Amino acid sequence: MFEIKAKDGLGRIGILSLEKKKVETPTLMPVINPNKIVIAPKDMEKYGAEMIITNSYIIYRTQKLKEAAIEKGIHKMLDYKGIIETDSGSFQMAAYGDIEIENKEILQFQKDIGVDIGTFLDIPTHPDESHKKTFSDLEITLERAREAIEFDLNLNGTIQGGTHLDLRKKSTEEMNKLPFTVNPIGGVVPLMMEYKFSELVDIILTVKGNLSSSRPVHLFGAGHPMLLSLSVLLGCDLFDSAAYVLYAQDLRYLTSYGTKKLNEMKYLPCNCPVCRRYTAQELINENEQKRLELLSSHNLYATFEEIKIIKEAIHEGTLFELVESRIRGHPRLLLAYRRIKDYYGVLEKYDPFTKRSSIFYTGEESNLRPIVKRTKERIRDIKSKKYDEHLFFGKFPKELEFTYPFGQCEMEEERKDKGDPELNDEDIVKVIADYQFGPNVGNKLFHDVVVKRSKTGMIRYVFDQNGVMLATLRARDGLFTPNIEGLRRLKEIIPFPKYRIIVDDEAARFIKDGANVFSKFVLDIDENLRAYEEVLIVDSNDNLLGTGTLMLAPIEVKEFERGMAVRTRWGIEKNSIQESQLEY
C-alpha cells in the first residue's frame, strides 16, 4: 500500500507500507553485496537508510550464503531488521549473458528466505538493441511477470522496453494490469553511465504517463546524488545505490553537483563525520580497505543528505527550483530537463495549484515549468479593469498582483507597492475569484460586498451587506478560503459537478462535522481541479457538506486506495469563527 503525504511537480512524499513495515519515500536503498560488505546493514540506519537491496541470485549461487539464508532467513543472515528488497539476477544476465536459473526457481527462493520485496527474472534489454529484439525480450519479460504474480510475495514489476518508447508504453500498460507492489524502471543503467539523460527523461515520463499514480516507481540503478532531484520531480520514488561503493573503489567522491576525483582534491566540501575528521590527503594515505570504507561512508552520507534536501523541497514547494540548480551541474542534465516541455500534459495535472514558497526564476528553463503555461491559459478569459505586464506570465490582470503565482515570484525586479490606487477593492476580489473559481464567478459571488483590509493594508476579508463573512483572503498566496455563506453561493453559481469532490453518503455525516475526506470515500471529482486548491465537498445529491484543501491531483484521488484527499476546513455543521476572533 502506498499513500501520498505531500507533492510538488510529479514528485511526492509517500508512505509505502508492507505488512508491519513502513518506509517514507522518496528514499534510497544502499546495495549490499553479500559477498563483500563494506558498510554493515545494521549501520545503515545512521545514514538515514530505511531499506536495503541485495541480490538473491548471488546468494543463491554462493553455497555458504544460500544455506545460511535458508536456515536463518535473510534478515538474520544480513543482521538487518528493516525492509530488504532483492534483485533477481537480471543485472548479472545483462552483464554476463545467460544465467543458470529459472524464473520460478528464483521467485521461490526469495519467498523462502523471507524477503520483503522480491523481483522476478525480467530481461533488461540494452538501450542500443533493435526494436525487434527489444520486443521479443519484452514478450518474455511479460510472460514471466504473469508467472510471478502467482507467488504470494510483494514484488517488483519491472518495466522494460529499452529506448523504444512504444515498447515502454506497452510494458507499462501490461504491468498496470498486474498486482505488483512497486514498478521499477529497468534497463537504464547504460544510459546513465553514458550520460544519456535526455533518453532517461523520455523513458521516465512515458512510464509515468501510462502507469497508475498509486504505484511507487523505483528507478533501477540510479544512485548518483546529482540525478536524484530530477528523477523525483519526474515521479520516481525509490532509488538504489551501488554507486557509494563502486565510486569509492575508483577513488571518486560523490556530491549532489557532480563527481570529484579524490586525488585531485584538497578540501573536502562536506560536513559528514568522515569529511570533518580527514583531509583529502589523509584519506588518500589510508590503507586501501580503510579508505574504501571511509570514502563509501562519505558517498552514502552525501546521497542521503540530497534525499533530505529533496524532501524538504517537496514540503516547501520548491522542487523545480532545486532541480534547476542541480541540472547546472552537468550540461547533459540541463538538456535533459528541457525535455519536459514535450510532456506538459503528463506533468501539469500533478503539479499543485499553489505552493508554500515563492517561485524563483532561475533562468530561461524556468519557463518550462507547467505553471507558466497553465497560468497563462487560466487568465485568458478573465476580464480586468487594468492590465499589467508580468516578467514570467506576460500580460495579466493587475487585480491579481498579490495572488499566487503573480505576487509570489522572485524575479529580477521586486514589487513593493500596496496595490494600485486606481483599482477598487470590490473589483480586485471579483477578479481573484474569477481566477480561482472560473471566469464570471466573481461578479456573482462578490456582488455588493464589504471588503476589509488587515493592519498591514492587505485585503483580508469579504463580507456581505449584513456582515456575514463570505471568504478570507489567505496572506500567503492571495487566494480565497470560502466561509459557509461563501460556499453556499459558490455551490449555486458553479454548476454541478464542477469544483466539487463528491463523497459517499456513508462518509457524509462525518464530513459535515469537519472530518477529513479520504480517497476511498470519494465517488467522483472534477478533473480540472488541481492539488492544493480549495474545493466544495458534496454528497451524491449535491448537498453541501463542507470545504477544504484538495491534497492530491484528481487522478490520484481516483487511483489511490489510501490517504487523505481533502483536508477539511469547514464542515457545514461545524461553523465558524466569530468576527471578534478575526485579525485586522
Ligand SMILES: [Zn+2]
Ligand atoms: Zn563527507
